[in-house]
Amino acid sequence: MNAGSPTQVDYLLKETSPFLGGGQVVGGRVVRADRTASTYDLVERMQYLYVRVVKARDLPAKDVTGSVDPYVEAKIGNYKQVTKHIENQENPAWNVVFGFSKERLQSSVLEVVVKDNCLVKDDFVGQVRLDLNEVPTRVPPDSPLAPQWYRLEDEKGEKTMGELMLAVWIGTQADEAFMDAWHLEAATRMDSSAAAYTLIRSKVYQAPRLWYVRVNVVEVQDLVPTEKNRVPDVSVKAQIGNQVTKTKNIQSRMFNPRWNEDLMFVVAEPFEDHLVLTVEDRVDRGKDEILGRVTIPLSTVEMRVDDRVIPSRWFNLEKPVAVNVDQLRNDKLSLHLRLSLDGGYHVLDESTHYCSDLRPTAKQIWKPPMGVLELGVLNAVGLHPMKMRDGKGTADTYCVAKYGHKWVRTRTIVDNLFPKYNDQYSWEVFDPATVLTVGIFDNSQLGGSNGKDLRIGKVRIRISTLETGRVYTHSYPLLVLHPTGVKKMGELHLAIRFSCTSLVNMLYIYSRPLLPKMHYVRPFTVMELDKLRHHAVNIVAARLGRAEPPLRKEVVEYMLGVDSHLWSIRRSKANALRLMMVFSGLSAYGKWFGAICMWKNPITTAIVHVIFILQVCFPRLILPTVFLFMFLRGIWNFRYRPMYPPYMINIEISQAEQVSLDELDEEFDTFPTSKSSDLLRMRYDRLRTIAGRIEIVVGDIATQGERLQSLLN
Structure with a gap:
């Protein structure tokens, strides 16, 4: 391994002992050191200076037109945060909260300045200066600090016209203002617009509730072909949003084709899209001609939580624009369907190996x-x-x-x-x-x-x-x-x-x-x-x-692991290794049984023979003995259980370090491929070689199974 490259120790899980919620974690238990710890007891306590700018009143006019476009700038040392400006308003209201990390504060004085937005240079309107040593500390669940009016001062510290309503306090991330506060840890790196603050704030999202839509296409009746001497080749196309699927094509001389075929879709609440069904006729040269269409709102589809039979319904199809007399006669085309929103399933949107929710859709x-x-x-x-x-x-x-x-x-x-x-x-x-x-x-x-x-x-x-x-x-x-x-x-x-x-x-x-x-x-x-x-x-x-x-x-x-279904040689090797580890127990028992047959340990062999004779004499003890052995084995292995959550990325099992660069290049290739034909031919030959080995192994397993079946017969 090259110098400076990570070692196996760097890939391992490491236990830490941080101070959480006012106490230190030791051996998985929090040793309390502060009885005032809030509900945020799994994170380190961080103190913030919160500045709530509510509104202002009676601001003096600054423009030649007698108006003012005020905004507020909260400044501590080199850090400042700014509200948006409000045009032509002497009594503006902002109602925003600024959050300053206390560990980054470089000054003991908070300056809240009201300015007038101008094209060239912003005018000074007034300011409020507060000593941070006098700012109160609020610990939830204390009542929220009520804002109060502060008289504005000029640059010399003398009282001037106008007042500003503020609330200033020191709190933690457990404060209810934390989620709505404008946190700007490095204000010099970004603009102070509301859009920039929106990009960096925390957020809780609720994923939509997903449903499976089952469309059972039964039949079409009163079908009139566009050509008298041709048997129609009909299919039904169903579409919901970007999801499109079709039934198989059926030729029916009775002009009543029947499918009884299920088409499945995924939709989310609230149901915004409609189900659009189109009956199409395959004409010459692979061209599909529309015979009729119907649009069904999903809100009218019946919901079910089990496999009960949904009553079928007939839908009259809307006709396309008539181009000949035959299409004008096609005025009774109807479609027979069974529609249901299946809430008894769990809609899988993530890898089946790493599901975070297994509940059905129906609440x-x-x-x-x-x-x-x-x-x-x-x-x-x-x-x-x-x-x-x-x-x-x-x-x-x-x-x-x-x-x-x-x-x-x-x-x-x-x-x-x-x-x-x-x-x-x-x-x-x-x-x-x-x-x-x-x-x-x-x-x-x-x-x-x-x-x-x-x-x-x-x-x-x-x-x-x-x-x-x-x-x-x-x-x-x-x-x-x-x-x-x-x-x-x-x-x-x-x-x-x-x-x-x-x-x-x-x-x-x-x-x-x-x-x-x-x-x-x-x-x-x-x-x-x-x-x-x-x-x-x-x-x-x-x-x-x-x-x-x-x-x-x-x-x-x-x-969600959207690429978990893609094939790669590395994943195939990893799965083969996992399979070998699963059957490693059987191999170990086989070696143990061979050692007993060879009398390598006479005491163990004698005990096994005694147990075997007891099982032959008393067959009723076979199952109790097996379960007793499994129970004792579980009790023995209990003390070796892992004391930390197993990390799901294992470098050795995943074959991440043993894979070659060409195999990695194949794994990261786009789908469909973007490589040259010569490289694809080489990889195809390699895949054929691997498939040949798998075929031999499968054949050997089938041979042993046939021998066992013949022995039993």
């Missing part, structure tokens, strides 16, 4: 929550520079956490490779067999750039691996696979706590199937699931992209 069949998951996003260290600014590498980073329908986004820390977020969030847990996903990204929208937000890394934590009531504080390495190999992009410090309301309820959930009942009663094919998941991801990305600030499409796709 009436939801079970009550069985616990609460709390996440504290503390900080990141040693981040890889993602952009150049003033001749040095830097990054404007924010974190996104996703669990269930709730997405959260921390505020953007500007120009910092060691950002401190200290944001805390919570989710209701309905099933422990789910996964929390936390990603960190570089904000590329600052400074007017329209580039994509760059992904830095992602952490996944399985809830079932967490001990209830324990606080997990670990530093997670951010490992990303690049075309040049695996690269460590930094470390992300998290604090996690899972609280279970009822242990009995959790054990009952483990005894139930993983997915809702409808997935087993009327299952989808693998091809259908892949197609529907692709549509679900696009819908979620479009909805979250409408929020302010928007959660961009590349962020949503990365969090």
Whole structure:
């Protein structure tokens, strides 16, 4: 390994002992040192100076026209934040909150200045100066601090015309003003517009509730072909938004083609799009001619939570523009359908291996929550520079956490490779067999750039691996696979706590199937699931992209693992290694049995023979003995259980370091490919070689199975 390259230790999970909520975490327990700690007990306490600018009154006129366009500038040392200006208003109202990090304050005096917006130079209207030593400290859940009127002073400190209503206090991120405050940690790097503040503020998003739409196309009646001497070749095309699918083509001499075929779609509440059904006739040279069309609002479609039969309905089709007498006679064309919104399914929008929610769509069949998951996003260290600014590498980073329908986004820390977020969030847990996903990204929208937000890394934590009531504080390495190999992009410090309301309820959930009942009663094919998941991801990305600030499409796709279905040699090797590890236990038992047969340990061999004789004499003891052995083995292995949540990125298992550069280049190739024909021919020959080996292995397994079957016969 080259000097300076990361070692295996750098790829491991590291336990930390930060001070959270006024106390230090030791061995998964918070040792309290401050009894005034608030509900934000999974993050480090950060103090902020909050300045609420409410309104002003009786401001003096400054322009020659006798008007004033006021705005307010709050300044502490070299840091300042500015409100928007209000045109021609002597009694303006802003009602904004500024937040200054107390650890960055360089002065003990707060200056709140009212100015008049001008084209050349802004005029001074008045100011209020406050000593920070006299500013009160507010600890939630104290009552909000009431604003009060302050008389404006001129530059010499003498009273002047006009008053400003302010509220100034020192609080923490647990303050209710924290979410709405304009935080600008590096004001010299950005403009002070409201749009810039919107780009860096924290936000909680709610993903839309997704439904499966089942369109059962039964038949078409009273079909009149456009040509008398030709049998129509008819199909039905269904479309909802950008989703388009068709039935198979059917030729019917009775002019009543029948399909009884299901077409599936994904839609989101509220239902904005309509279902458009078109009956088409395949004419010469592959051209489809429209025979009729009907538009159905999704709000009129019946919802169901089980597999009960939905009553069918007949729909009259609208005719296309008539071009001949035959089409004019086609005035009774009708379509027979069964439509339903299937709420008994869980609409998969993320990788099946890392689902964060397994509930069905319909709320009436939801079970009550069985616990609460709390996440504290503390900080990141040693981040890889993602952009150049003033001749040095830097990054404007924010974190996104996703669990269930709730997405959260921390505020953007500007120009910092060691950002401190200290944001805390919570989710209701309905099933422990789910996964929390936390990603960190570089904000590329600052400074007017329209580039994509760059992904830095992602952490996944399985809830079932967490001990209830324990606080997990670990530093997670951010490992990303690049075309040049695996690269460590930094470390992300998290604090996690899972609280279970009822242990009995959790054990009952483990005894139930993983997915809702409808997935087993009327299952989808693998091809259908892949197609529907692709549509679900696009819908979620479009909805979250409408929020302010928007959660961009590349962020949503990365969090949902949109490329998890793509094939690569590295993933094939990794899955083969995982399969070998699964069967390694059987191999170990085979070696142990061989050692018994060879009498390598006479005592063990004698004990096994005694147990075998007892099983032969008393067959009823076979199953109790097996279960007793499994129970004792579980008790023995319990003390070796991991004391930290297993990290889901394993460099050794994922084959990230053993893969060649050509295989990495193939994995990062676009789809469809953008490589040359010679390179594709070489990769195709390599794929044929691998497929040949797999074919031999499958054939050997089939041969052994046939021998076992013949023996049993």
